[in-house]
Amino acid sequence: xxxxxxxxxxxxxxxxxxxxxxxxxxxxxxxxxxxxxxxxxxxxxxxxxxxxxxxxxxxxxxxxxxxxxxxxxxxxxxxxxxxxxxxxxxxxxxxxxxxxxxxxxxxxxxxxxxxxxxxxxxxxxxxxxxxxxxx
Numbered sequence: 042x043x044x045x046x047x048x049x050x051x052x053x054x055x056x057x058x059x060x061x062x063x064x065x066x067x068x069x070x071x072x073x074x075x076x077x078x079x080x081x082x083x084x085x086x087x088x089x090x091x092x093x094x095x096x097x098x099x100x101x102x103x104x105x106x107x108x109x110x111x112x113x114x115x116x117x118x119x120x121x122x123x124x125x126x127x128x129x130x131x132x133x134x135x136x137x138x139x140x141x142x143x144x145x146x147x148x149x150x151x152x153x154x155x156x157x158x159x160x161x162x163x164x165x166x167x168x169x170x171x172x173x174x175x176x
Contacts, residue, residue: 068141
């Protein structure tokens with residue numbers, strides 16, 4: 042998978058989960074369903090159920106940002122698979138990401154990623170976030 046495709050899938054997932062339980066959710070949900078609908082009615086139906094379930098989790102959570110962080114990786118994978126099968130969907134997803142980011146409040150536009158790495162007893166930490174590390 043290309044870095045461009047991975048970056049777009051990550052941006053798409055970040056926009057989707059950031060929009061959950063906000064005023065822009067319905068519009069975001071509709072845009073994601075249009076993308077999955079291009080791949081067929083079965084994928085659209087599955088995505089619709091998953092979006093609704095995940096948004097309900099975020100809405101009911103006492104710590105919604107923790108739930109959003111947990112949902113980021115699965116939605117990145119879902120979108121990456123979709124984009125690898127439908128190259129024309131890349132432009133549609135990029136437009137949706139830009140639209141969602143523009144409508145979200147400032148603090149919701151960029152997902153916060155936190156990483157803590159600790160080495161003990163002469164240990165070594167080799168870590169990366171949002172990329173590849175080859176050793």
